Amino acid sequence: MSLFKFNAAAKKELLERVISHVQLAYQNTPENIREEVLEEMIYWEKKRLEKMRHSWWRSPRLDFWEQYQQQYVVAPREVRHRLLEQSIDHYAHQIVGNFSPWVHTLATKVVPPFLNFLLNPFSFQKLISLRSTLINENLIISGNIANIKALLQRGTLVFVPTHVSNLDSILLGTALHDCDFPPAMYGAGLNLFRNKIIGFFMNHLGAYKVDRQRVHTLYKDVLKEYATSSLEMGFHNLFFPGGTRSRSGAIEKRLKLGLLGTTLAAYVRNLIHGKRNPNLYVIPVNINCHLTLEAETLIHDFLAVTGKSRYIIENDEFSKPQRVYTYLKNHMNLNSKSFIHFGDPLDPFGNRVDETGCSLDRHGRKIDISKYVMAQGEVKLDFDRDQNYTKELATTLIDVYHRHNRVLSTNLVAFALYEMIALRHPDFDIYRLMRSRVYHEPIELMAFYKMLDRVVSHVRALSEQGKIVYSQYLKSLDTQDLVSEALKFFGSYHARRTVYREGDRIFVGDLLLLYYYHNRLVGYNLEDELKDVSL
Amino acid sequence: MKLPVGVIGGGSWGTTLAALIAATEHPVKLWCRDSKVVQEINAQHTNQAYTGAYLLSGYIQATTEIKEVITTCDLIFMVIPSRSFRSIAFEVGKWIQGNQLLVSATKGLELPRVKTMSEVLKEETCCKKIGVLSGPNIATDILQGDPSGTVIASPYQEVIERVRDVLNQPRFKVYGNKDIRGTEMAGALKNIIAISCGIAEGMGLKNNAKSFLITRGMMEMSRYGCFFGGELQTFYGLSGMGDLIATCFSPHSRNQTLGRHIAQGQKVEDAVKKIQGVVEGMYSTQAVFHMAKKFHIFMPITESIYRILFEGATVENEIKYLMEVRIKFEEGSLRTSYADLTHTLIPKYPIPEYLL
Numbered sequence: 001m002s003l004f005k006f007n008a009a010a011k012k013e014l015l016e017r018v019i020s021h022v023q024l025a026y027q028n029t030p031e032n033i034r035e036e037v038l039e040e041m042i043y044w045e046k047k048r049l050e051k052m053r054h055s056w057w058r059s060p061r062l063d064f065w066e067q068y069q070q071q072y073v074v075a076p077r078e079v080r081h082r083l084l085e086q087s088i089d090h091y092a093h094q095i096v097g098n099f100s101p102w103v104h105t106l107a108t109k110v111v112p113p114f115l116n117f118l119l120n121p122f123s124f125q126k127l128i129s130l131r132s133t134l135i136n137e138n139l140i141i142s143g144n145i146a147n148i149k150a151l152l153q154r155g156t157l158v159f160v161p162t163h164v165s166n167l168d169s170i171l172l173g174t175a176l177h178d179c180d181f182p183p184a185m186y187g188a189g190l191n192l193f194r195n196k197i198i199g200f201f202m203n204h205l206g207a208y209k210v211d212r213q214r215v216h217t218l219y220k221d222v223l224k225e226y227a228t229s230s231l232e233m234g235f236h237n238l239f240f241p242g243g244t245r246s247r248s249g250a251i252e253k254r255l256k257l258g259l260l261g262t263t264l265a266a267y268v269r270n271l272i273h274g275k276r277n278p279n280l281y282v283i284p285v286n287i288n289c290h291l292t293l294e295a296e297t298l299i300h301d302f303l304a305v306t307g308k309s310r311y312i313i314e315n316d317e318f319s320k321p322q323r324v325y326t327y328l329k330n331h332m333n334l335n336s337k338s339f340i341h342f343g344d345p346l347d348p349f350g351n352r353v354d355e356t357g358c359s360l361d362r363h364g365r366k367i368d369i370s371k372y373v374m375a376q377g378e379v380k381l382d383f384d385r386d387q388n389y390t391k392e393l394a395t396t397l398i399d400v401y402h403r404h405n406r407v408l409s410t411n412l413v414a415f416a417l418y419e420m421i422a423l424r425h426p427d428f429d430i431y432r433l434m435r436s437r438v439y440h441e442p443i444e445l446m447a448f449y450k451m452l453d454r455v456v457s458h459v460r461a462l463s464e465q466g467k468i469v470y471s472q473y474l475k476s477l478d479t480q481d482l483v484s485e486a487l488k489f490f491g492s493y494h495a496r497r498t499v500y501r502e503g504d505r506i507f508v509g510d511l512l513l514l515y516y517y518h519n520r521l522v523g524y525n526l527e528d529e530l531k532d533v534s535l
Numbered sequence: 536m537k538l539p540v541g542v543i544g545g546g547s548w549g550t551t552l553a554a555l556i557a558a559t560e561h562p563v564k565l566w567c568r569d570s571k572v573v574q575e576i577n578a579q580h581t582n583q584a585y586t587g588a589y590l591l592s593g594y595i596q597a598t599t600e601i602k603e604v605i606t607t608c609d610l611i612f613m614v615i616p617s618r619s620f621r622s623i624a625f626e627v628g629k630w631i632q633g634n635q636l637l638v639s640a641t642k643g644l645e646l647p648r649v650k651t652m653s654e655v656l657k658e659e660t661c662c663k664k665i666g667v668l669s670g671p672n673i674a675t676d677i678l679q680g681d682p683s684g685t686v687i688a689s690p691y692q693e694v695i696e697r698v699r700d701v702l703n704q705p706r707f708k709v710y711g712n713k714d715i716r717g718t719e720m721a722g723a724l725k726n727i728i729a730i731s732c733g734i735a736e737g738m739g740l741k742n743n744a745k746s747f748l749i750t751r752g753m754m755e756m757s758r759y760g761c762f763f764g765g766e767l768q769t770f771y772g773l774s775g776m777g778d779l780i781a782t783c784f785s786p787h788s789r790n791q792t793l794g795r796h797i798a799q800g801q802k803v804e805d806a807v808k809k810i811q812g813v814v815e816g817m818y819s820t821q822a823v824f825h826m827a828k829k830f831h832i833f834m835p836i837t838e839s840i841y842r843i844l845f846e847g848a849t850v851e852n853e854i855k856y857l858m859e860v861r862i863k864f865e866e867g868s869l870r871t872s873y874a875d876l877t878h879t880l881i882p883k884y885p886i887p888e889y890l891l
Contacts, residue, residue, distance in 0.1 A: 349633075349663060361628060361661040371633035372663060375693075384692045385664075391690070392663055528830070 001156070001234035002182035003206045006099040010233070017229040018092045022222055023085055031077070037218050038084055042069050044216040051213075084218075091222040095208050097185065103204035108177050139171065143342030145179050147355045148283055151345055152182070154357035155279030156234050158263050159184055161340075162252055162286055162401055163240040165293045166192060167324075172238065172285065173205070175340045185230050186238035187223070187259070206235075212244075224262055231266035231280060241397060247302035249292070249516040251401050251523060260397075261390040264348040264373075268386070271370055271379045279357055284343035284397050286404040290336040290489045292516070293327045299516040303430065327493050336489055341404045341469075349389050350396035402523060406469040407459055409477075413486035414517035416452040417443070417499060417508065419530050430515055439514075442505035449479045451530070456482075458529050459521070468524060537561045540701050541608035543623060545572055545597065546812065547585040549614035551674040552640060552702075556612075557592035561701050564604045565597045573597040589678050605630035610638070610697050612668065613656065616813040617643030621655050628660035636694050638687070640668040642722035642778075643815040644822040651719040666694040667715050669722035669774040671781030673788065677707065684708040686774040688718035710773060717765025721756060721775035725782055726790045726816030727823060727837050728752030732783035733794020734843070734850055748836065749783050755834045759823060762832055790816035803844055820844055835860045 006014075026034055042065060049062045072083060151157065161172060169188065176183060188207040193199040208226060211219070231237055243256035263280050270278030292298070344352055347369050351359040359367040372389065373379050421439050422428070433439055456479070463470035477485065483501075490498040490513075497509040498517070508514055537560060542553045545567030553563045567573050576582055576597035580590055598604060605611065605627055615623045620641055631637070637660065639652040650658075653665050670685030677683055687698040687709055695711035703709045712718055728749065735744045756779070757770040769775055782788045793814050796806035807814055824841040827834040839857055842848035 351661065359661075362658055363625070363628065365629065365661070367633060367661040369633060374634045382693075388690045389663060 001236070003099045003185060003235060004101055004104075004182070006185075006206060006235060011096060011098070014226075014229055014233060015092055015096055017233070018222065018225045019089055021229065022088045022092075022225050025221070025225075026084060026088075034084060035080065037216075038072065038080065038087070041087060041216045041218045042072065044214065048213050087218060088222060091219050092226065095210070095223060095226050097206050097208035098204050099183070099206045100204040103201065104183060107173075107201055107205060138337050139174060139178070140337050140339045141175050141178060141342070142339070144344060145342060148281075148342055148345060149179075149181070150355045151281045151353070151357055155277050155281055156231055156266070157181075157184070157236040157281050157283055157345075158231065159236070159238040159283045159285055160241045160260070160397060161238070161284075163242050163245050164249065164287065164289070164298075165245060167293055167327075168240070168245075168287055169207075169238075171287060171338055171340060179342075182236060184236040184238040187227070220258065224258055224265075227259055227262040228265045228269070231262060232269050234277075241394070245294070245298060247298050248522075249295070249299065249302075249519040251405050251520065252398060253523065255394040255397060257387065257390045257394060260394060261386065263393075264386050264389055265381065267348050268373050268379060268381050271373065280348055281345040281353055281357070282348060282393065282397070283345050284400040284404070286339070286341040286343065286401060286406065288339040288341075288406040288408060288520075290408050290410045291327070291493055293324065295513055295516050296494065299512045302516075303512070339406050339408075341406065343400050343404055346393065346396060346400075348393060350393040403467055404469055405520070406471065407463075407474065407521070409474065409482050409486040410489050410517050411520040412452065412455060412459070412474075413483055413490075413499065414514050415521040415526070416455045417448065417506070418514050418518040419455070419527060420448065420451050421508070421511075423530065430511075434511055439508045439511045442502075442507055445501070445504045445506055448506050449483070452479055452483065454530060455521075455526065458526055459524075462524055462526075538610075539564050539608045541604040541611035542566065542614060543601065543604065543611060543627065544614035545569075545576070545582060545585070546614065546616075547674040548640060548672070549612075550576075550582045550586045550591070551672075551677050552612055552614060552668075553595050554586075554589070554591055554678065555704070555707055556701050557594035558704055559701055560594065563592075563595045564608055565595055566601055566604045567597055567599065570599050573599050586674070586678060601626045602630050605635075609634070610636045610701065612638045612640050613652070614640045617641055617645055617652065617815060617818060618813065620652055621645065621659060624655055624659035628662075631660050631662050633661055633663065635662060636664045636666065636691075636697055637662045638666040638668050638689075638694065638698060639719075641815075642669060642719075642726065644723045644819050646818055646822050649822040649826050651716070651723070653715055653719055664691045664694050665689065665715075666691070666698060667719045667722070668698065669718050669778060671773060671777040673781055673785045675787050676785070680706055682706045682708075684710060684773050684777070686710050686712050686718055686772065688712040688715045688769075688774070690715060712769060712772070712774070714766045714769045716763065717760050717767075717769030718774040720760035720763060720765045721770050722778060723815070723819045724756040724759060724823060725752075725775070725779040726814075726819045727840055728756065728779055729782040729788055729790035730794040730797075730816045730820070730840050730844075731836050733788075733791035733796075734798040735794075736791065737795035737798025738850065745783065749779060752836050753779060755836055759827060759832050759834060762830065789814045793817070797843065798850055817844060 026037070046062065046065045046069075049058055049065065052058045068083075072080065075083065148157070159172070159176075161168060169186065173183070183206055185206045185208065187210040188202050190209050190211040190213075193202055193209060210223060227237060227239070239259050241255040241260050242252040243259075246252060263282060267278060267280050270280075347353050347359045349359070349369060349372055351361065351367055351369065353359055359369045361367055370379065373382075373386075375382065420443060421433065425433065425436075425438055428436065428438070459468060460470050460475075462468045474482065487499060487501055491500060494510065494513055496513075498513040500507050500509055539562040540556050541564045542549050542556070543566045545553075545565055549565065553565045556563050565576065567576070572582060572584065576591060576595060580593065580595075581588060582591065601623075611627070611631075613620070613624065613627070620643075627637070637656050639656060641652045644651060645655055653667055656662060656665050666687050666689030668685060668687055670683070672683060672685055683706070685702070685707070687695050687702075688711075689695055690713055699709045699711065731748050731752065732745055735748055753770065753776060756775065757765075757767055760770055761767055782791060785791060789810050789812055792810055793806050793816065796809060797803060801809070807817065820837060820840050823834065823837050826832070827837060835857055839848070839853035843850060843853055
């Protein structure tokens with residue numbers, strides 16, 4: 001179902017479904033567990049507020065939770081039950097998103113030409129062009145779009161992209177619009193709503209709010225139920241299964257099973273309710289860009305020992321309009337591209353799906369997937385079984401992400417250069433390399449070309465086996481052109497040049513960024529293939 | 536009426552498994568390739584070629600039709616040598632549905648891509664609920680009625696419960712385990728160490744040498760298995776240590792017998808021919824040797840066995856090599872890096888993986 005049907009009535013129905021499902025689930029759990037959930041909620045809400053030292057509203061809210069706790073401790077069973085119901089209601093209303101067709105028109109028809117003007121004021125032709133925007137001119141979309149479109153009539157789509165930057169949702173929104181896919185509901189971190197302009201659009205384009213600082217069970221249950229119910233109602237969804245932006249720059253190696261599992265839960269419920277089109281289709285999406293807006297912050301966070309405590313970054317480059325402007329402007333002027341690849345659709349169990357919506361095994365034989373969720377001839381929800389099915393889906397997705405990972409010049413150069421430094425200092429890890437600053441030593445260009453050739457030949461071999469994507473464009477570049485292109489990008493946006501050239505020597509300006517872009521090619525065992533290179 | 540259970544493969548372990556299942560009063564459909572064996576089982580209730588004069592239960596019905604087994608049973612055991620496992624799994628995949636349970640009881644690895652049997656089942660069928668049965672299970676000892684135990688490993692609770700339901704009995708105890716990868720690896724790797732123990736036996740070496748090989752072999756097995764995602768604990772359980780000891784000390788083990796013949800001066804090809812049935816350890820050695828080399832996993836016993844089996848090295852030279860290997864401390868280092876599920880990720884630099 002298209003988000004254009006997410007009107008006031010649909011929103012009300014969705015809220016009612018979420019609230020009633022969560023309430024029902026808790027009614028069926030033992031009393032002591034219900035109480036534990038409430039106590040956990042109070043503890044984490046207070047803890048969350050205690051961390052917010054500089055917010056003016058911290059103190060009144062802390063007072064509220066103090067009172068709540070006092071009330072809870074002395075409350076009889078019925079009152080505690082009512083408190084639980086109220087909390088479910090509260091969180092459901094906080095999460096729910098909106099969709100305004102008017103804002104959608106504004107975002108797709110008016111904003112792009114305005115952005116054109118902002119980023120390139122001298123291009124009058126581009127200013128008046130409504131469809132062609134600077135963003136989508138630099139966006140290369142690939143994949144079997146026709147196949148995915150055919151599935152729109154047969155079930156609900158769930159887009160699951162890789163994630164490196166907060167700009168990904170904008171890129172994806174543009175890509176969905178360009179492919180004439182209907183807009184999809186998606187969960188966005190609450191921090192993104194704090195930016196007034198972005199927040200306005202998000203708030204009216206179907207985004208629902210995910211407060212990642214709320215880590216307690218009740219909130220997570222309501223959130224998962226929101227996704228499940230929206231899928232059950234047939235609204236196409238989009239979520240980043242990695243849970244957050246890849247801090248290391250590598251392709252996702254682990255996925256969060258909570259949100260991913262909502263796909264299967266919705267499918268089982270559809271079957272139980274005898275829905276006409278019960279199927280859900282998972283569409284893996286790969287996003288690749290030459291540079292990442294927030295690379296510096298992300299890699300710092302990755303390497304910080306206290307990385308976990310800074311899990312939610314609120315002061316990165318995305319929150320600084322000047323940096324976003326510089327990034328986009330460089331992005332356009334350097335003619336760098338963003339690549340979005342829509343993978344082949346999968347069912348909630350990780351099987352391939354054909355254009356008619358049928359699931360297939362590896363030999364192309366049709367599978368009746370309703371059998372997977374049957375026990376003694378009946379369709380049933382089973383937590384252990386379904387969690388394992390979701391793990392299978394996650395495994396397949398990780399595999400697809402690696403296979404559709406598109407190699408870019410920046411990744412290749414960073415990988416070859418970092419590996420060269422690492423091979424010269426085999427006993428050093430990234431931390432020691434950073435401290436020792438041996439990476440400042442110049443590298444002879446010819447030796448680097450040799451290393452790069454070696455990396456390229458291995459990557460091309462992988463590409464021929466279908467394990468990675470090495471484009472025709474890169475094949476047409478020789479080693480020198482490849483290095484020149486990467487150096488052009490590396491010297492453009494980041495505060496410090498990642499890599500630069502002086503005469504016949506190459507220098508590393510920022511080892512962390514080099515490491516960040518190198519990581520995109522980790523996971524293919526390329527490192528071991530380079531072990532015997534003589535330096 | 537209990538639901539019938541399918542067993543694909545009428546070799547010694549397949550027939551023994553069918554007998555064990557039949558002992559719990561579950562009807563068994565046993566698939567055999569050879570129609571003469573089918574006739575013999577159905578008419579005389581024996582399988583002379585593999586289980587001798589042992590009288591099989593009337594609950595066992597043999598057939599040559601895979602379709603018949605798959606379409607009537609909800610739980611199916613695959614007991615096929617690793618070399619033909621894929622082709623039979625493909626046939627099974629034609630009929631199987633998502634609600635059925637598949638259990639591999641084959642201990643081995645598939646060449647050349649070094650796949651475990653459960654991985655082959657996943658690739659060849661649409662089945663998701665897959666398990667692995669492994670443990671110290673020498674078929675002849677079980678048929679004699681010796682008490683024994685085994686492990687059913689699967690992430691799916693339903694598989695564990697169902698297999699326990701059809702196999703657990705007074706003299707055969709079935710334990711559950713969630714670590715399917717470790718269980719399968721242990722089952723395949725112990726065959727290599729069994730060959731080395733057979734060589735020691737054939738050379739007339741006594742218990743010191745054998746226990747030396749077994750414990751250092753155990754270290755090798757766990758080093759390799761943990762690298763590829765198995766859990767260390769599994770290797771110290773029935774499917775690891777238990778199976779290793781049983782195979783290394785049993786004169787009925789084909790792998791051990793191969794080692795014995797080689798130590799007595801027979802050529803490898805002649806020794807293999809002499810043994811009736813498939814020697815899984817040969818294939819496992821080949822597979823593991825190449826993988827260990829590729830990923831720099833230290834496995835000196837496997838290296839030696841590989842050289843003896845495939846490069847014509849002499850037993851004496853290899854014993855010398857093993858005694859000269861430079862290791863000062865017993866615990867060594869388990870390379871704890873893991874192989875992720877799709878592409879082997881070797882964290883060359885000690886970046887904590889949980890941050891990824």
